[in-house]
Amino acid sequence: MNKLLLLFLLLGSSTFADAQDMAPLVNKLKAKLDQVNDYQATGVLKTDIAFIKAPVSRVKVFFKKPNHFRLVKDGGISILPKGGLSVTLNNVIDLGNFVALAAGDATVDGFAVKIVKVLPGDDANDLVLATLYIDEKNLLVRKANITTRENGTYDISLAYGKFSSYGLADKVVFSFNTKNYKLPKGVTLEFDDEAKTTDAEKLKNKKGKVEITYDNYTINKGVDDNIFK
Amino acid sequence: MWKLLQIELYKIFKRPRTYIAFGTIASLIMIVQFGLKLDGKEYVDFMLSTVPGFELGGNVLNGYLVCYITLMMLLINVPLLVTIISADMISGEANIGTLRFLLAKPYSRAQLIIAKFLATVIYTFLLLVWLALFALLLNMLLFGVSDMVIFKSSYIVVIKSNDVFWRYLGAFGFAFIAMTTVAAVGFLLSIFAENSIGPIVGTMSIIVFFTVISTLNIPLYSAIKPYLFVTHMNNWKEFFDEKVDLNNSAISGTIQNPQRIINSVLVLLGHTVGLLAVAVFIFKRKDVLS
Numbered sequence A: 001m002n003k004l005l006l007l008f009l010l011l012g013s014s015t016f017a018d019a020q021d022m023a024p025l026v027n028k029l030k031a032k033l034d035q036v037n038d039y040q041a042t043g044v045l046k047t048d049i050a051f052i053k054a055p056v057s058r059v060k061v062f063f064k065k066p067n068h069f070r071l072v073k074d075g076g077i078s079i080l081p082k083g084g085l086s087v088t089l090n091n092v093i094d095l096g097n098f099v100a101l102a103a104g105d106a107t108v109d110g111f112a113v114k115i116v117k118v119l120p121g122d123d124a125n126d127l128v129l130a131t132l133y134i135d136e137k138n139l140l141v142r143k144a145n146i147t148t149r150e151n152g153t154y155d156i157s158l159a160y161g162k163f164s165s166y167g168l169a170d171k172v173v174f175s176f177n178t179k180n181y182k183l184p185k186g187v188t189l190e191f192d193d194e195a196k197t198t199d200a201e202k203l204k205n206k207k208g209k210v211e212i213t214y215d216n217y218t219i220n221k222g223v224d225d226n227i228f229k
Numbered sequence B: 001m002w003k004l005l006q007i008e009l010y011k012i013f014k015r016p017r018t019y020i021a022f023g024t025i026a027s028l029i030m031i032v033q034f035g036l037k038l039d040g041k042e043y044v045d046f047m048l049s050t051v052p053g054f055e056l057g058g059n060v061l062n063g064y065l066v067c068y069i070t071l072m073m074l075l076i077n078v079p080l081l082v083t084i085i086s087a088d089m090i091s092g093e094a095n096i097g098t099l100r101f102l103l104a105k106p107y108s109r110a111q112l113i114i115a116k117f118l119a120t121v122i123y124t125f126l127l128l129v130w131l132a133l134f135a136l137l138l139n140m141l142l143f144g145v146s147d148m149v150i151f152k153s154s155y156i157v158v159i160k161s162n163d164v165f166w167r168y169l170g171a172f173g174f175a176f177i178a179m180t181t182v183a184a185v186g187f188l189l190s191i192f193a194e195n196s197i198g199p200i201v202g203t204m205s206i207i208v209f210f211t212v213i214s215t216l217n218i219p220l221y222s223a224i225k226p227y228l229f230v231t232h233m234n235n236w237k238e239f240f241d242e243k244v245d246l247n248n249s250a251i252s253g254t255i256q257n258p259q260r261i262i263n264s265v266l267v268l269l270g271h272t273v274g275l276l277a278v279a280v281f282i283f284k285r286k287d288v289l290s
Helices: A002-020 A022-033 A089-093 A194-203 B001-012 B014-050 B063-074 B078-086 B089-095 B101-103 B111-141 B163-192 B197-215 B229-233 B237-241 B258-283
Strands: A037-050 A053-054 A057-064 A068-073 A078-081 A100-107 A111-120 A126-134 A139-146 A152-160 A169-176 A208-219 B053-059 B150-152 B156-159
Touching: A002 A068, A022 A111, A022 A126, A037 A078, A057 A208, A068 A078, A068 B053, A078 A208, A089 B156, A100 A126, A111 A139, A111 B053, B001 B014, B001 B111, B014 B053, B014 B063, B014 B078, B014 B111, B063 B111, B063 B150, B063 B163, B078 B111, B078 B163, B078 B197, B089 B101, B089 B163, B101 B111, B111 B163, B111 B258, B163 B197, B163 B229, B197 B229, B229 B258, B237 B258
Parallel strands: A053 B156
Antiparallel strands: A037 A057, A037 A208, A057 A068, A078 B053, A100 A111, A111 A126, A126 A139, A139 A152, A152 A169, A169 A208, B150 B156
16 A cells, blocks of 8 residues: 555656656746847737627737737727737746646647646736647747636637747737627617627627737837837 | 799798707707717726627727717607608698698699608708718717727627728718608698698607517517618618628628618608609699688
8 A cells, every 4th residue: 555655656746847847948938038028010910709890900019028018900999808919928938936837748730849837826816827839849839728817718829930039920819718799779779680690699609719910020129118008 | 843942942941940950960969979078988888898808999989989879869869850841841831821822833733742842852961961060070070080899789890990981971871861751751741731730740650650660579560660661761870880701800891781771772762752752642632721
C-alpha cells in the first residue's frame, strides 16, 4: 500500500515538474512580445454575429504597454463583444505571477504546438484561465482559449505574416458564444416582422465571430495616451 | 385646370389652420431634439442594455439615428395633420355655403375634384418636406453624421454613414405616398359631410381601427391584412434594413426586402387611385344643396 502511495506521489510530482517547465516557454514568448512597446495598425473588421448586421469596415487599432488597447472604426460605429478584443496576448503573458501547466501537444493550421494552461496567481485577476497553443519553433501563439470573469469565454485564432518576428498577427479571429437578442416590439414599433424573425432564428445557434485582418503595423513609434481615454 | 389648382392652393395656405400642422411638426421635433440632446445617453444606454456583453464605440446618437427615432414617433401622428386639411376640402366649402358657387364655374365636377385633390397632395408633400428639413437636416446639423445603428425587435442593423442618406430620400418618398392615401380617405369622406369634423374623426377612426386589426396576430385577420392600407404605411422602415452575405456581413447599398416596399407602394397607390375614382364618381352624381 505504501509502495502504491509512493508511486502516485512520484507520478504526481513528475507531472508537476513538467507543468513547471512551461513557464520558461511562456517567458520566452513574453520576451518576444516585449519588443513591442506600442503599435498602431490598420485593418479590416468583419463581424459575424447572428443578431447583428454590420458591414465590413476599415478600422484602426492602437496598443500601448502595459495593456492599453483601442479599436476605432473610421468615422463610424463599432459594435463589439465587451472586453473581448481588448484582451491581447500581452495581457495574458504579462501576468507576472502565473502558473503555466503543460497540457499536451497538438497541431494548429499545420504547425506543431504545445498546449499550455496559464493560470494567474492573483485571484483578483479578471483572467481565470488561458489555454495557449504555442508554436515553440517559431515562438508564436497560434490559438488561445481565454476565460474571463467579466466577459465569459472566447477563442482567438491567429495567423501570422510579415510581422511575426514581433509576435503580431496579420489576422485575428475572436469566437464567442452569443446570447439571444430580443427587444420588445413596443419599443421598436415593429409589429409585422415575422419573416425576418425566422431568418434570425436560423442563425441563432451560430457562434459569434469578429475577424480583424491587419494590413499594416507601425511599431514602437509612440501612441498618444489620449487615444485610450 | 392650373388656375383651379392655384385657387385651391391659395385657399389652403390662406387658412391659419394649415400652419397648425407645420407648427406642430416643428415643435414636436424640437422637443425630441432637446430631450435627446440633454438626455440622449440614457436612451442609448437603455438600447445597449438589451445587448449585454457588447459595447458600442463612436457617435451612436447621431443625426441619422435621431431622425429615425423622430420619424418612428411622428409618422404615426402625421396622418391626423394631413386629415385636418384633406377632410375639409369639400365639407369646408359646404359648411360655409360656397360649394354651389364653386360648381357654377366653367369647370367640370371631375376637374374640380381632381384640382382639390392635387392641392391636398401638394400640401401633404410640403408637410413632408418640412418634416424632412427638421427631422433630417436639422438633426444632421445638431447631432452630426456617422454610421447608423438601428435596434430592431430581433436584430441590430449597422448602416455605413455614406449609405444612409438615399435611404431617407426613399423613406420620405414612401411616406409621401402613404400620406397621400390617408389624404384620399379624408378627401372621400369630406364629400359626404357638411362640416369637417365628421370626416376628420371618421378618417382617424378608420386608421385606428385598421391599425389595430393589422397589429393583431390573429389568423382570422391575417388574410385581410395585406389588403389594408394601414398595414403598409409603416413599411418606410424597410429602407433601413440590409441584406447580408454568406459571412453575415451587411452588404452596403442593398435593401433586405425591396419587394415588400414595391408591394406596399402598389397597394397604397391602388388605394389612392381607387378612393379618388370613387370620390369623382360620387361627387359627379351628388345633389349639391349647400
